[in-house]
Amino acid sequence: EPEVTQTPSHQVTQMGQEVILRCVPISNHLYFYWYRQILGQKVEFLVSFYNNEISEKSEIFDDQFSVERPDGSNFTLKIRSTKLEDSAMYFCASSERGTGTNEKLFFGSGTQLSVL
Amino acid sequence: AQRVTQPEKLLSVFKGAPVELKCNYSYSGSPELFWYVQYSRQRLQLLLRHISRESIKGFTADLNKGETSFHLKKPFAQEEDSAMYYCALSNFGNEKLTFGTGTRLTIIP
Numbered sequence: 001e002p003e004v005t006q007t008p009s010h011q012v013t014q015m016g017q018e019v020i021l022r023c024v025p026i027s028n029h030l031y032f033y034w035y036r037q038i039l040g041q042k043v044e045f046l047v048s049f050y051n052n053e054i055s056e057k058s059e060i061f062d063d064q065f066s067v068e069r070p071d072g073s074n075f076t077l078k079i080r081s082t083k084l085e086d087s088a089m090y091f092c093a094s095s096e097r098g099t100g101t102n103e104k105l106f107f108g109s110g111t112q113l114s115v116l
Numbered sequence: 117a118q119r120v121t122q123p124e125k126l127l128s129v130f131k132g133a134p135v136e137l138k139c140n141y142s143y144s145g146s147p148e149l150f151w152y153v154q155y156s157r158q159r160l161q162l163l164l165r166h167i168s169r170e171s172i173k174g175f176t177a178d179l180n181k182g183e184t185s186f187h188l189k190k191p192f193a194q195e196e197d198s199a200m201y202y203c204a205l206s207n208f209g210n211e212k213l214t215f216g217t218g219t220r221l222t223i224i225p
Contacts, residue, residue: 003159031211042218043160043202048211056211091160098211105152105213107160 002026006092006108013082014116021077021111023092032075033093033105034067036060043091049075050098082115089113118143120205122216129193130224137188137219139177139203147205149179149186150213154200163188163201173197198223 005024013019025032034046047057049067066078075094079086092108119142129135141147151163164172166179166186177188186203203216 033211033213035213043215045212045214050211058212104162104165109159 002106004092004094004106004108006090006111008111009109010112010114012114012116015084016081019079019082019113021079021090021092021113023075023077023108024073025075025092025094026106027073029094029096029106031055031095031098031103032067032069033095034077035091035093035107036088037091037110038085038088046077048098055098079113082113084115087113087115118147118205118207118212118214120203120214120216122201122203122219124219125217126220126222128222128224131195132192135188135190135193135197135221137201137203137221139186139188139216141184141186141203141205143184143205143207145207147207149177150204150206151175151177151186151188152202152204152215154202156199160202193223195223195225197221 007022032049035043037043045058047061047067048055064080068076089110089112091110093105095103095105097103121140123138149166152160153163154160164170175188175190177186179186200218200220202218205214
């Protein structure tokens with residue numbers, strides 16, 4: 001079965017540094033997402049992306065965050081100036097149609113971001 | 117605002133016994149409900165969705181709009197059912213999936 005791939009699996013950074021988390025969604029999928037899970041807490045929606053633009057974002061997704069699809073395969077999440085509270089597992093996901101149509105999400109295995 | 121509540125963080129069940137993982141939601145519209153599962157060292161994956169009315173790996177879930185619940189059930193637990201289970205909710209036309217805090221199910225041999 002095709003998979004969403006994420007790199008790196010672990011990222012350690014200093015507070016205030018920029019990080020880019022990378023994802024390769026499943027090739028025929030049109031909707032892309034980032035979620036995160038702080039240790040011991042629930043999985044939280046960050047942003048959805050469709051047709052080369054953000055379709056929805058949460059309150060967490062402030063000006064420090066941005067997403068990009070720089071080419072036909074990659075989907076990236078950039079955190080401009082990391083804070084301690086950004087430490088979390090970040091999940092990329094994709095789907096053929098949006099979750100608003102009951103569509104199944106395919107998740108990557110996650111990037112564990114640690115901000116020191 | 118949409119919210120999903122899974123009251124049990126941990127649940128231990130003997131092999132062969134029935135399993136019920138509870139999920140309650142609050143949402144004023146017409147929700148779409150899902151169960152996602154994460155087995156040890158694997159990625160989060162869809163187990164089932166209410167619209168399909170399917171049984172996957174012996175699990176079923178019925179949407180009860182009166183009680184705003186979507187409990188996950190299996191009549192006879194198997195060891196391979198040990199995993200983290202997340203209930204999730206979305207609504208038509210909305211891309212955001214709202215997750216519960218999850219229940220770690222452990223099947224005792």
